[in-house]
Amino acid sequence: EVQLLESGGGLVQPGGSLRLSCAASGFTFSTYAMSWVRQAPGKGLEWVSGISGSGGNTYYAVSVKGRFIISRDNSKNTLYLQMNSLRAEDTAVYYCAKGVTPQFYDTSGYYSLNFDCWGQGTLVTVSS
């Protein structure tokens, strides 16, 4: 059974840092792109960052570029999100999501945001 388990959320002060982890099981982790998607309280979904299966390609939303770093350790089947310079507007439930191919684009160069498995989410609260 495919499973994703996020951890590392919590309360942090503005300007602080936090590292989220997502432990994957039930599939060959290195062959799938992964993403982080967040949802602020009562709001919609926001894609945050993505990484290819090999880790060679990384992508970021404009709102987090330069502050967040996505990475993965394929030997540990774990996805990470290092969050720095946190702001109140980063407060959200952060979901780890599994892609369906190694890259986010196909041989034709068309991108897709297909996630066939999601974790349960971890809450990050940025507040003083």
Next chain:
Amino acid sequence: QSVLTQPPSVSAAPGQKVTISCSGITSNIGNNYVSWYQQLPGTAPKLLIYDNYKRPSGIPDRFSGSKSGTSATLGITGLQTGDEADYYCATWDSSLSAWGVFGGGTKLTVL
């Protein structure tokens, strides 16, 4: 404000059909595939439609997707009370750089 525009809410009676629109521009919907997600209250999203119109295994054919130009549409027939949820379209924007984008979400109420 989301890059992809969805109606905030739609409603219909049980057994009826409803459509949810998702409007974008060339650099996102126009040049990439669209996915649709269903999020039931208090749960993680679930993939309903991928690559514009394909259904993952286990998704009933009551759910359908289509794309034309810079717009996409999710259709749901034979509405059930269990379909009450938030629905999101998603794709990539590949303008200056590439990043993922979601629509603002549509709340479906089954009256």
